[in-house]
Amino acid sequence: MKVYGVTGWKNAGKTGLMERLVAEITARGLSVSTVKHAHHDTDVDQPGRDSFRHREAGASEVLLASPRRWALMHELRDAPEPPLAELLAKLSPVDLVMIEGYKREDHPKIEAFRAVTGKPLLADRNATIRAVASDVPQPALALPCFDLDDTAAIADFILQEVGL
Template sequence: MKVYGITGWKNAGKTGLMERLVAEICGRGLTVSTVKHAHHDTDVDQPGRDSFRHRAAGAREVLLASPYRWALMHELRDAPEPALSDLLTRLSPVDLVLIEGYKREPHPKIEAFRAQNGKPPLADRNDTIRAVASDVPHPDLSLPCMDLDDTAAIADFILREVGL
């Protein structure tokens, strides 16, 4: 599986870009999965649901299945967060895995950048960033800079980078 990331500061447009890229690349006939890293406590389950009650009772893993989807929830129970490389082995094979977040991991990335954040580009100090998708030009950067809203051009860049 090919792996490519989208990174950037909070509120830089990462999730919107990911959403558009998934639609664009799937629309080209390729299969895509995503990994989203959250720095905060997050839960896909809801209090009171049977699966939530199973986890609350102490289950290490709960697999929830329906005719439409299935989800496996794994409680770390004070174990360390797994490495991205370990998590990727749990995914079914696809053409491309897009990763949101994981700034410090070694996979190649595009930085989503919005000037309104008032923060400097991460690309200045992160050599895994191969290009910047921005709402303003960056003539001082030596990397390719694309319009944050030009999803097709960003998808073209990623697919060329990974050889798809």
């Protein structure tokens, strides 16, 4: 499986870019899965639901299945967060895995950048960032720079980078 990331500061447009890229790339006939890293305590389950109650009772894993989808929830129970490579190994094979977040991991990435965040470019100090998708021109940048909304061009770049 090919892997490519979208990274950037909070409110820089990562999720919107991911959503547009997944739609664009799948429309081209390729299969895509995503991994989203959250820094905060997040839960895909809801209190009171049976699956939530199973986890609260102490289950290590709960697999929730329905006619439309299934989800496997694994409780770490104070164990360390698994490395990205271990999580990727759990995915079914696809053409491309798009990863949101994981700034410090070693996979290639494009940085989503919005000037309104007031944060500096990550690309200046992160060699895994191969391009920037920005809402403002970046004339001093030595990397390719795309308009944040030019989804087709960004998809072309990523697919060329991974050889798809």
